[in-house]
Each structure stands twice: as C-alpha cells, then as structure tokens.
Amino acid sequence: MIVKVNKLDFYYGKFQALIDVNLEAKKNEITALIGPSGCGKSTFLRCLNRMNDLIEGTRTTGEIFVEGENILDPNTDLVKLRKKVGMVFQRPNPFPLSVFENIAFGPRVHHLAKGKELEEIVRQSLEAVLLWDKLKDQLSRNALTLSLEAQQRLCIARLIAVKPDILLMDEPCSALDPVSTQRVEELMQILKQDYSILIVTHNMQQAARVSGFTGFFLLGKLIEFDITGRIFTAPRDRRTEDYITGRYG
Amino acid sequence: MKNLFEFIVEKAIFLSGAASIIFVVLIFIFLLKEGLALFGEVNFFAFLFGQNWYPISDPPQFGILPLIMGSVFVTFGAIVIAVPLGLAAAIYISEVAPHSIRGFLKSGIELLAAIPSIVLGFIGIIFLAPLLKNIFHLGSGLTALAGSIMLAFMALPTIVSIIEDAIVSVPRSYKEGALALGATHWQAIYRVTIPAAASGILAAVMLGIGRVVGETMAVLMITGNAAIMPTSLLQPVRTLTATVAAEMGEAVSGSSHYYSLFAIGIVLFIISFIINIFADIFLHRSKAMKRRKK
Numbered sequence: 001m002i003v004k005v006n007k008l009d010f011y012y013g014k015f016q017a018l019i020d021v022n023l024e025a026k027k028n029e030i031t032a033l034i035g036p037s038g039c040g041k042s043t044f045l046r047c048l049n050r051m052n053d054l055i056e057g058t059r060t061t062g063e064i065f066v067e068g069e070n071i072l073d074p075n076t077d078l079v080k081l082r083k084k085v086g087m088v089f090q091r092p093n094p095f096p097l098s099v100f101e102n103i104a105f106g107p108r109v110h111h112l113a114k115g116k117e118l119e120e121i122v123r124q125s126l127e128a129v130l131l132w133d134k135l136k137d138q139l140s141r142n143a144l145t146l147s148l149e150a151q152q153r154l155c156i157a158r159l160i161a162v163k164p165d166i167l168l169m170d171e172p173c174s175a176l177d178p179v180s181t182q183r184v185e186e187l188m189q190i191l192k193q194d195y196s197i198l199i200v201t202h203n204m205q206q207a208a209r210v211s212g213f214t215g216f217f218l219l220g221k222l223i224e225f226d227i228t229g230r231i232f233t234a235p236r237d238r239r240t241e242d243y244i245t246g247r248y249g
Numbered sequence: 250m251k252n253l254f255e256f257i258v259e260k261a262i263f264l265s266g267a268a269s270i271i272f273v274v275l276i277f278i279f280l281l282k283e284g285l286a287l288f289g290e291v292n293f294f295a296f297l298f299g300q301n302w303y304p305i306s307d308p309p310q311f312g313i314l315p316l317i318m319g320s321v322f323v324t325f326g327a328i329v330i331a332v333p334l335g336l337a338a339a340i341y342i343s344e345v346a347p348h349s350i351r352g353f354l355k356s357g358i359e360l361l362a363a364i365p366s367i368v369l370g371f372i373g374i375i376f377l378a379p380l381l382k383n384i385f386h387l388g389s390g391l392t393a394l395a396g397s398i399m400l401a402f403m404a405l406p407t408i409v410s411i412i413e414d415a416i417v418s419v420p421r422s423y424k425e426g427a428l429a430l431g432a433t434h435w436q437a438i439y440r441v442t443i444p445a446a447a448s449g450i451l452a453a454v455m456l457g458i459g460r461v462v463g464e465t466m467a468v469l470m471i472t473g474n475a476a477i478m479p480t481s482l483l484q485p486v487r488t489l490t491a492t493v494a495a496e497m498g499e500a501v502s503g504s505s506h507y508y509s510l511f512a513i514g515i516v517l518f519i520i521s522f523i524i525n526i527f528a529d530i531f532l533h534r535s536k537a538m539k540r541r542k543k
C-alpha cells in the first residue's frame with residue numbers, strides 16, 4: 001500500500017468537508033475517486049500533498065501514511081512530500097515560461113541536475129508524456145501557446161521531471177476534447193507502470209476505463225471503495241448504485 | 250426642454266474633452282515655434298552633442314550634452330536605487346505582509362507621493378548632502394548621487410503600486426503549480442510570479458523614469474548645478490529640467506539663450522513621449538494577462 005488513510009476528518013473553518021475517510025491505494029495502480037459535485041473529492045486529493053495548508057482556517061485530523069510515513073505529522077517536510085506526491089490540476093497551469101523552463105523548474109528547485117544532465121531530464125520527461133517528437137525543436141516556445149492537451153501533458157511532464165512516486169490528478173481531462181481525453185487516458189496507462197496514480201473524475205466511463213480501484217464519495221464520506229469492476233457491476237451500497245446508474249445527476 | 254439640456258451637457262462634455270487635446274497640441278506648437286527658432290543660428294548637432302553649455306559667454310555655446318548626461322546620470326542612479334527597493338516593497342506587501350497591515354503599508358507608500366518635492370529637496374540639503382560629503386570625503390555633498398537618492402524616493406510610490414498591481418494580477422494557479430512541485434514560497438515568487446509580472450514591472454520602471462526625468466525642484470536644489478560632463482555619480486551635475494528652471498528668469502526674451510531653453514523643452518517632451526509609449530505597451534501586456542486570469 002503506497003497510501004493509507006485512517007479516520008481522516010477535514011474542516012474548512014466550521015464546515016466539515018471530509019468525514020471519517022478510510023482508504024488504501026495500491027502501488028502502480030490507478031485509483032479513481034468519483035462522486036457528485038461538492039462531495040469532497042478535490043479536498044481529499046489536496047490532503048494527500050497538504051495543499052489545503054495554503055487555505056486559511058482549515059483543520060485536518062486522522063492519519064495519512066504515504067510510503068509508511070504519516071504526512072499529517074507537523075514535522076513533515078512539505079518540500080519533500082510534494083516532490084514525492086505530484087499534482088496535476090483541472091485546468092492546465094503551465095508557467096508562463098518556455099517549455100524547457102517549465103520542466104526544468106522542478107529539478108532546479110530540488111537541485112537535482114544542471115547543464116547536460118538537466119537537458120537529459122527534460123528530454124526524458126517530454127518523452128514520457130509523448131511530447132518530445134512534437135516539441136524537441138521548440139523547447140524555447142512559450143508554454144501558454146501550446147494546445148490545451150499539450151499544456152496538460154506538459155504539466156504531467158513537469159511532475160515527472162522531479163521523479164515523484166505518486167501522481168494526483170484532479171479532473172485532468174475536464175478541459176480537453178474527447179480525442180485529447182482518450183490520448184491522455186492512454187498516457188495514464190503507460191505512466192502507471194512507474195507511478196501510482198490517484199485520479200478524481202466526474203466521468204464514470206473514464207473511471208471505469210482507466211482505474212483498477214474506485215472510491216465513491218458522497219457528502220464528505222467515502223461510501224464505498226473496491227475493485228473498479230465490482231463498483232460498476234455489483235456495488236454493495238444503494239447510494240453507489242444510484243450514482244452509477246445516473247440517479248444523482 | 251429636456252432635449253435642450255441634454256444637448257448642452259453633451260456639448261460641454263465634448264468641449265472639455267477636446268480642450269485637453271487642443272491644449273496639448275497648442276503647447277507643443279508653441280514649444281516647437283520657440284525652440285526651432287534656435288536652429289537658425291545654432292547647428293542642430295552642435296546643440297545636441299556639443300559638450301559646452303556657456304549660454305551667456307561671448308560667443309555663446311549651446312551644447313546640451315552635459316545636461317543630457319546630467320539627467321541620464323541622476324535618472325540612472327535613481328532607478329538603480331528605486332527599482333530593487335520598490336520590487337522588494339511590492340513583494341512584501343502583496344505576498345508576505347499579513348492581511349491586517351497590508352492596507353496600512355499601501356497608504357503609507359501613497360503618503361510618500363504626497364510629500365512636496367521641495368520638502369524632499371530641503372531634507373536632501375540638510376541631511377543627505379552632509380552625509381554623502383562625510384561618507385565619500387567630498388568637497389560638497391551636492392552631487393548626482395544626492396539627486397538620485399531623493400528622486401528614488403519620489404519615484405518609489407509609483408513603482409511600488411504598479412508592481413504590486415502586476416503581482417496581484419498573476420493567476421493563482423501559477424503559484425499553486427509551483428508550490429505543488431515542492432517549491433518554497435520564495436522560489437515560487439522569484440521563479441514564477443516575478444517573471445509572470447515582468448511586463449508590469451517594466452511598465453513601473455518606465456513610469457518611474459518618466460517621473461524622475463521630469464522632476465525639477467529637488468534636482469535644482471541638491472545636484473550641485475554644474476553644467477559639466479559628469480564622469481561619476483559623485484560629481485555635481487545639472488539636468489535638463491534644472492537648466493530651464495534656473496535660467497528662464499535671466500534669459501532675454503527673443504535671444505538665442507531664450508530659444509535654446511525652449512529647444513531643451515522639446516528634447517524633454519520627446520523623451521517623456523517615448524518613455525510613455527513604452528510604459529503604455531508594457532501596461533497593455535500586463536492588462537492582457539489580467540484578462541486571461543478571468
């Protein structure tokens with residue numbers, strides 16, 4: 001188990017957004033999180049790299065073990081944690097810098113490489129997201145001029161450059177068209193050989209297609225967590241069944 | 250009745266709008282007419298690149314290069330001081346300072362803009378000049394550097410508020426992306442936020458330069474007023490503006506000296522025009538980013 005969550009409660013001020021969440025995610029597996037809007041999927045994901053710390057007045061209790069370490073421990077080194085647990089956002093958010101600088105950002109921040117070595121990391125990262133052939137002669141191009149799909153791939157490459165273990169993806173395809181979505185899904189299948197992925201999605205077909213395990217959230221609670229095939233064919237909970245058959249909207 | 254009223258209001262507004270443009274054009278024409286009259290007697294290049302400004306000796310010499318260099322030295326010094334300070338202040342206000350004191354700091358900086366330049370000139374003469382004199386062992390502290398320091402304070406409010414605006418309009422998602430990659434707050438600021446705010450920062454620099462080049466009173470008081478070619482910031486200099494202000498009273502109307510001061514006016518006009526164009530271009534780019542954010 002690469003991620004193990006025990007009795008997680010999360011509060012925005014007085015509002016409890018996550019209620020007693022328990023979940024285990026396997027290494028080199030894609031774990032999908034589904035549920036209606038506002039049920040706490042993004043909040044949960046942002047607990048795993050402690051991005052919620054940036055929001056004032058939030059409070060987290062319980063335990064989250066990432067590779068055996070409780071990251072809710074106040075002594076956790078956030079720089080190391082976020083190097084290990086990378087995040088892809090809903091809207092592609094490349095920096096307004098060149099393609100090269102976008103990918104070099106992480107290695108530079110973590111002092112991983114310089115010069116030739118850095119160029120090699122940039123090449124490998126772009127290859128990993130299947131962008132190298134397209135962009136190898138355009139490394140100085142401003143990343144904001146790329147297509148949305150290429151931007152999202154670049155954001156994934158940017159993470160890969162710091163060699164994380166876990167990729168958190170919050171609706172990574174929701175800004176993309178169906179063809180781009182399919183290609184990014186194919187990319188996820190390749191990436192899962194080297195990384196453990198947790199993906200939030202609104203799209204149940206997507207969850208069914210890409211993931212090995214699926215969790216269903218409702219109103220801050222993890223209602224059901226199981227092998228994806230079982231969630232979609234034989235859910236144990238009525239509410240899960242209602243959701244996947246479209247009765248929640 | 251109502252229509253007549255609207256008609257009058259509409260025309261009045263139109264006239265006041267047109268008036269501002271007409272005045273600018275009139276001023277420019279006047280400036281051209283008086284300034285260009287000089288070039289009947291004085292060669293244009295001898296004016297612009299001549300190294301001697303002796304307007305009342307016999308024969309007079311009207312080389313303004315020492316004055317241009319005086320302005321350049323003072324401006325350069327002021328910008329070198331004001332931009333790093335302004336950038337640091339803007340970063341502190343927008344990214345570091347607790348919310349509760351942000352407004353307080355901003356009004357403090359705006360207050361700086363409200364200090365009359367003559368007061369800054371006084372402070373310069375009384376405190377700054379003696380201080381520089383002692384530090385650098387100079388004959389007199391009234392130097393280009395003294396002018397640069399005082400003007401830096403004058404330019405600071407403009408620079409801080411424009412940079413602050415530029416930083417605040419950088420999309421949050423950039424910074425989130427950087428932090429999610431494990432960057433520290435500072436790394437996110439200097440590697441992502443600052444480059445993203447570059448156009449706004451350049452606009453601030455341009456407007457700061459405009460503010461400094463045009464300033465007259467304080468530089469007249471504290472730069473030592475020697476129209477010689479400067480070679481260092483520790484020398485007395487005289488700027489374009491200070492020359493006009495100092496000599497307008499004594500120049501005989503209709504003389505070459507009189508026309509030469511208007512010609513200096515034209516040079517100043519052109520300089521500010523160019524600076525404003527650049528500032529405008531950068532501000533536009535910065536606004537374009539702000540729109541993208543929404």
Ligand SMILES: Nc1ncnc2c1ncn2[C@@H]1O[C@H](COP(=O)(O)OP(=O)(O)OP(=O)(O)O)[C@@H](O)[C@H]1O
Pocket residue numbers: 012015017035036037038039040041042043044055202
């Ligand atoms: N910064 C915040 N401050 C206060 N409440 C918040 C904040 N962010 C989210 N919430 C609330 O927490 C709950 C869970 O939000 P969250 O964004 O995690 O939902 P989600 O499942 O990701 O929804 P969506 O599918 O729309 O992205 C919602 O009720 C939301 O209103």
Ligand SMILES: [Mg+2]
Pocket residue numbers: 041042043170
């Ligand atoms: Mg969400």
